[in-house]
Amino acid sequence: MTDAIVASGLVKRFREKAAVDGVSFRVARGRFFGFLGPNGAGKSTTMKMLTGLLRPTAGEVEIEGIRLSDDLLAVKGLIGSLPEELPLYERLTGEEYLHFAGRMYNLPRAEVRRRSDELLEFLSLQEDRRKLLVDYSQGMKKKAALAAALIHNPRVLFLDEPLNGIDPISGRIVTNLLKRLASKGVTMFFTSHVLDVVERLCDEVAVIDKGKLVAQGSLAEIRTQLVTTHDATLEDVFLKLVAADVERRDLSWLG
Amino acid sequence: MGRLLALVLLRLRLELRSFAGARERALGMLLIVPGLLFASGLISLLVYFGVRALDRAQPEAVLPVLSALVTLFGVLFCLQPLLSGVALTETHDLRQVVHYPVPFPTLALSSLIANLFQPVVLSELPVTLALALALAGASPRLALAWFGALLSLVSMLAAAQTVGFVLQALSRHRRLRDFVLSFGLLLGFSASLMPLLLLSHGGPLLARMARFLVFTDLFKMSPLAWGVRAGAYGAQGDAVLFGSFAFLSAFFSLACMLASGLLVSRIYRGELDLGPSGLSDVTARMIFPGPVGAVIEKDLRSAWRDPALRMLLLIGLTGPLLLLFFLLQSGRGARGGGGLLLLAVFVGISTFGGNVLGFERRGIGLLLSFPVPRWRVLVAKNLAMSLLRLPHLGMVALAGMLMAPLSAVPCVLVALGATLLIAAGADNYLSILFPVPVPAPGQSPHAGASGGRGLAAIAISSLFLTGALALAAPFIFLAWLPRLLERPSLALVTLPLAVAGAAAVYAMLVAGAARLFESREPELIERILVEQ
Numbered sequence: 001m002t003d004a005i006v007a008s009g010l011v012k013r014f015r016e017k018a019a020v021d022g023v024s025f026r027v028a029r030g031r032f033f034g035f036l037g038p039n040g041a042g043k044s045t046t047m048k049m050l051t052g053l054l055r056p057t058a059g060e061v062e063i064e065g066i067r068l069s070d071d072l073l074a075v076k077g078l079i080g081s082l083p084e085e086l087p088l089y090e091r092l093t094g095e096e097y098l099h100f101a102g103r104m105y106n107l108p109r110a111e112v113r114r115r116s117d118e119l120l121e122f123l124s125l126q127e128d129r130r131k132l133l134v135d136y137s138q139g140m141k142k143k144a145a146l147a148a149a150l151i152h153n154p155r156v157l158f159l160d161e162p163l164n165g166i167d168p169i170s171g172r173i174v175t176n177l178l179k180r181l182a183s184k185g186v187t188m189f190f191t192s193h194v195l196d197v198v199e200r201l202c203d204e205v206a207v208i209d210k211g212k213l214v215a216q217g218s219l220a221e222i223r224t225q226l227v228t229t230h231d232a233t234l235e236d237v238f239l240k241l242v243a244a245d246v247e248r249r250d251l252s253w254l255g
Numbered sequence: 256m257g258r259l260l261a262l263v264l265l266r267l268r269l270e271l272r273s274f275a276g277a278r279e280r281a282l283g284m285l286l287i288v289p290g291l292l293f294a295s296g297l298i299s300l301l302v303y304f305g306v307r308a309l310d311r312a313q314p315e316a317v318l319p320v321l322s323a324l325v326t327l328f329g330v331l332f333c334l335q336p337l338l339s340g341v342a343l344t345e346t347h348d349l350r351q352v353v354h355y356p357v358p359f360p361t362l363a364l365s366s367l368i369a370n371l372f373q374p375v376v377l378s379e380l381p382v383t384l385a386l387a388l389a390l391a392g393a394s395p396r397l398a399l400a401w402f403g404a405l406l407s408l409v410s411m412l413a414a415a416q417t418v419g420f421v422l423q424a425l426s427r428h429r430r431l432r433d434f435v436l437s438f439g440l441l442l443g444f445s446a447s448l449m450p451l452l453l454l455s456h457g458g459p460l461l462a463r464m465a466r467f468l469v470f471t472d473l474f475k476m477s478p479l480a481w482g483v484r485a486g487a488y489g490a491q492g493d494a495v496l497f498g499s500f501a502f503l504s505a506f507f508s509l510a511c512m513l514a515s516g517l518l519v520s521r522i523y524r525g526e527l528d529l530g531p532s533g534l535s536d537v538t539a540r541m542i543f544p545g546p547v548g549a550v551i552e553k554d555l556r557s558a559w560r561d562p563a564l565r566m567l568l569l570i571g572l573t574g575p576l577l578l579l580f581f582l583l584q585s586g587r588g589a590r591g592g593g594g595l596l597l598l599a600v601f602v603g604i605s606t607f608g609g610n611v612l613g614f615e616r617r618g619i620g621l622l623l624s625f626p627v628p629r630w631r632v633l634v635a636k637n638l639a640m641s642l643l644r645l646p647h648l649g650m651v652a653l654a655g656m657l658m659a660p661l662s663a664v665p666c667v668l669v670a671l672g673a674t675l676l677i678a679a680g681a682d683n684y685l686s687i688l689f690p691v692p693v694p695a696p697g698q699s700p701h702a703g704a705s706g707g708r709g710l711a712a713i714a715i716s717s718l719f720l721t722g723a724l725a726l727a728a729p730f731i732f733l734a735w736l737p738r739l740l741e742r743p744s745l746a747l748v749t750l751p752l753a754v755a756g757a758a759a760v761y762a763m764l765v766a767g768a769a770r771l772f773e774s775r776e777p778e779l780i781e782r783i784l785v786e787q
Contacts, residue, residue, distance in 0.1 A: 055777035072776075077626035081485055087621035089553060091560035095539040096553075103549035104625035109541050116539075130538065132560065134429055148621075 002065050003028040004156050004187035005050065010059035010210035012045050019045045027028035028205070030185040033177070034192070038242050042211040043191045044160060050189065051158050052083045058224055064155055075170035077105065080154035084161050086145045094125050094144050095242035097133060098151060110152070117138075119147040122177070124170060138165040146174065156187045163197060175201060200235040209242040262365035267372060284292075288374065299385035303676045306389035315469070321483050322474035329411040329472040329479035333418040334442070346487050353523045359558065360516030370412050379408055386483070386504045391490035399497060403486020403522045406504040412477055413511035420518035431630075433562040444573070478507040497700035528662040552637035554614075564614070568643055575602050575647055579654050595651075595658045596735055599667045603674025605726070607720055611636040612686045612779065613663065619690075619783045623776055632770035637679040637765075662743045666734050673757035674723075674732035680764030681723035685716055687705060688771050690783050730757045 005027040012020040020042040026028060027033040034079050037043045048054035050061055061068040063075045083195050089097060101246050102112030123143040128136065133144060142165055147158065162178075164173050180200065182188050192198050198205060199219065206216040215237075222237055259479055310317050353364060357600040370376060387401035426432040467473075474480050485500035543551050558564045611633075615622055624630065651671055655664040689712045733753035772779070 051624065053624070053777060053780050072773075073624075073626040073628065081624060083620065085617065087617050087619075087624070088556055089618050091623070092553060093539060093556040096556065099539050099541055100549050101621075101625075103541065104546050104622075104627055106626075107545060112541070132429075222309050254561055 001030060003027060003062075004031070004035060004064055005033070005189060006060075006062040007046070007050065008060045009050055010061070011057045012049060012054065014055045017072060018059065018211050020049070020056075020208075023208065023211070023213050024141050025213060026214050027187055027189065029064075029187055030182060031204055032188045032202045034049060034198040035208065036191065036195070036198060036205055036238060039210035041208045041242075043208060045156055046208065047081075047083070047160055047189070047191065051079060051083075052076060053083075057072050076152060077152070078150035079156045079158060081154065081158040082142075082146050082149045082160060083158075084164070086141050088133050088141055088145060093130050093132055094120065094136065095146055096131040098147055101148035102151045109153060115151050116147075116208050119151060121158075123173065137156045138242075139167055140168060142166055143170060144175070150181075153222045155187065156189065157181065160191050161193065162190070163192065186197075195234045195238060197237055205234070205240045207238060214241050231240040259361055259365050259368070262352060262357070262362065262371045265370040272688050291378040295381050299346055299381045302382055303385040303389045306386060310389070313469075317390075318484060318487055319469045319472040319474065320465070321487065322472070322477055322480035323468050325480045325483045326474045326477040329407075329414065329477075331446070333415040334439070335415070348718065349721075353519070358516070359520040360513060361510055361518055363420075363515035367416050367515070370416065376412065378410070385527050386485060386488070390475075390487050394490075395491050396492060399489025403482050403484070403489055403497070403501060403504075406482030406485060406501055407479060410482055410504050410508045410511070411759070413508040413515070414479065417515045417518065420515050422523065424518060424522050424583070429719055436562040437566050440563065440570065444570050445665075445746060445769075448573070461642070478504070481507065499625060503639040508691070524533055539778045546625065547631050547638070550622070550632060550635035551639045551642065551713040552622075554636065555642060558639075558643055568646075570648065571605070572646055574605065575650060578652070594669060595655055595663065595667050596731070596738075599671035600674050600727075600731060602644070602651055603671045604678045604720070605647075606644065606675050606723060607678040607682045607723055608642060608716070609640045609679065609682050610686055610691050611640055611682070613691045615783065617783075620780055624782055628769070629772040629776070630765050633683050633765050633768055633772065637676075637683070640679060641675060648683055665750060666738055666746060669734040669753050670731045673734060673753055674727045676757045676761040677730075677764070678723045680768070681719050681726070681763040683765065683768035683773065685712075685719055687768060687775055687779060688712075688715070690779055726760055727757065728756075730760075 002122045005025075007026075009022050010020055010023040011018060023042070035043055035046065039059055039222065044053065049056045050063070052061075052068050052075060064078050065193075066075050066078070068075055069201060083104070089100070092100065098116035098119060099112055102115060103109070121128050123146070125140060125143055125147070128140060133141060145163060146159075149159075155179075157179075162174060175197065178188060178190075188201075190198070190202060202219075204216070204218050205222070207214050207222075208219070215225065217225070217233060219237065221233055222241075299602040306317065306321070311319060383404035384401055386404045387397055391397045422435065425435050477482070481500045481504035485497050485504060488496035488500060541552070542548065544653075558568065575598060578601055614618060648668065648671065651667060652664055655667045659667070730753040733749045733756065736749045737743050
């Protein structure tokens with residue numbers, strides 16, 4: 001089976017500092033892949049390189065068998081992405097924004113209209129469809145950006161903190177939608193700091209720390225690699241992997 | 256007192272560090288300082304000799320004129336954040352310190368004191384001294400006169416701060432903010448044109464206004480002028496009037512500061528809720544076909560709904576209007592339409608510098624995530640920019656009808672179109688090489704998101720501009736040939752040739768720019784996103 005995402009030896013240096021340092025992994029088609037790491041570990045930089053928004057200093061990315069360096073536009077037609085900082089045109093209405101996104105993927109107008117209506121309805125944005133995005137709440141903006149990432153029925157979805165700022169009801173709607181997409185063969189590349197969500201959704205995880213991949217596999221495989229107990233949570237595993245020193249003495253003046 | 260000092264020092268330290276982090280800002284400040292010193296010296300001399308001359312010629316006019324001028328200056332100073340474009344709140348934003356247990360009046364006072372150390376304010380000190388010297392001479396009363404002038408300066412700062420907080424309260428409501436931004440830009444632009452209009456046609460009007468001012472002493476009621484009046488009375492040795500006006504001026508400053516404190520507390524506690532921004536109720540329509548159409552529509556909608564961009568478009572009309580005015584006044588338009596051709600080329604070439612990718616702001620990441628060939632993106636952006644210039648085109652056509660025979664209008668429009676196309680094609684290169692992200696509405700125009708690209712970029716821009724003009728020249732010549740030879744029928748051949756030639760050059764320019772775009776795409780995104 002072809003892998004949906006192949007990253008080989010990805011390196012990104014900003015001046016002398018390596019933000020990502022030789023990261024390699026493969027994600028099989030239809031997998032829900034969680035990409036974890038502490039703040040500043042290189043998650044967003046990796047995701048930007050995978051989606052073609054950042055040129056790697058070294059290394060190669062292949063999406064659905066197409067090398068990014070060979071045909072960037074073909075890859076962009078196959079993927080949908082939801083970056084952490086939402087790329088919105090704030091002076092468009094929610095509906096106009098989806099129409100714009102659909103047409104940029106060359107969908108026929110009737111299809112754009114149909115899919116936009118369904119997405120707005122599905123993500124509970126129907127009532128606010130004629131409101132400018134600048135007047136949307138943060139959660140609504142996130143849902144609008146997610147809708148735009150889905151409108152062309154992508155084969156691979158890159159989601160950076162997709163549940164941040166979304167209320168629990170919408171969060172559940174979104175996670176259900178993502179699970180359904182994964183069951184239909186869409187590959188998910190998912191970053192989040194909410195580890196229980198990752199644990200619940202992802203078939204496989206990779207952990208990056210200080211620009212280097214420190215683990216990859218299913219949670220069970222990683223537990224085995226780390227020789228942790230069978231009931232260790234993803235949080236325990238994560239903290240162990242990134243060697244986080246979370247035990248601190250009290251502050252002398254507190255209390 | 257310790258907290259007040261800490262807050263003032265924090266603000267000053269942050270301002271100094273902002274220069275350390277941005278070479279352009281530091282360089283800009285280095286360039287501004289001599290300018291400020293020069294302006295301060297010049298204004299001081301003007302004030303000193305002006306007041307002395309007025310005192311000799313018409314002593315009873317000194318106080319009314321001074322009061323009027325100080326009030327005018329104060330009002331402009333208060334509205335300065337509004338007039339300068341989009342920075343409603345730059346020096347009044349206390350969001351980062353408002354959660355500390357510091358009384359709101361202390362916060363307002365700290366902001367006021369920090370404002371006293373701004374270079375623009377410091378440069379006013381010699382002016383106040385010059386005014387005091389002109390009023391009191393080198394006598395023991397000089398101290399009273401200067402004290403009065405300083406009181407006026409403080410009252411201006413206090414009033415400006417209160418106005419700043421009022422604007423900030425307004426800016427919390429998106430629609431009001433948009434309205435205020437549009438209004439401010441228009442007001443600022445009108446204010447900048449006013450001296451030109453008054454000097455060209457307003458002599459008698461100015462004289463009448465001056466007489467009215469002296470006769471009524473209308474600005475006696477202006478709190479901004481009370482300090483200066485106190486200074487003038489102090490210089491005359493009138494202790495009672497000095498004391499009264501000084502007290503009134505100090506009281507006004509205190510009242511402004513208390514009002515600022517109250518406004519701060521109400522703004523940050525959310526008590527100045529101006530209601531929801533409201534539904535736009537815009538029906539989404541897809542007018543043009545395909546991705547190119549989608550980008551054009553998006554650009555037109557975004558530009559029209561963004562108050563700053565909309566006003567820029569309208570204000571952009573005034574350059575050609577002024578040139579038209581000048582041409583009509585000088586009678587150059589009547590001689591065979593050469594002036595008209597100049598106007599058309601001016602309007603066409605002004606597309607250069609459109610910075611089409613910078614206007615995307617954060618949207619650049621989204622735009623370039625779509626699988627659309629980059630040449631199409633560039634064509635769409637150029638077409639949108641050209642459509643936004645339709646009012647200019649209409650104005651040139653109208654000017655053509657006024658200044659030249661009707662047969663000249665197609666020639667003029669083709670010359671304009673050819674220049675516009677080639678200028679837009681050439682500008683794509685600059686937009687890719689030196690993208691300048693445009694600040695979002697409400698963001699300071701002096702923030703990191705804006706600014707130039709240094710001398711090298713200016714030099715390369717000038718080269719590209721010259722190149723664009725050189726490339727457009729043959730087609731302008733072709734378009735104008737029937738007028739030169741006075742054979743209107745020749746237009747049937749030359750105009751299509753000019754259009755086709757300009758279109759071919761444009762196509763070549765876009766093809767080259769698209770290749771450059773593809774090779775620099777990640778760097779371009781990085782540059783715009785990092786600066787936003």
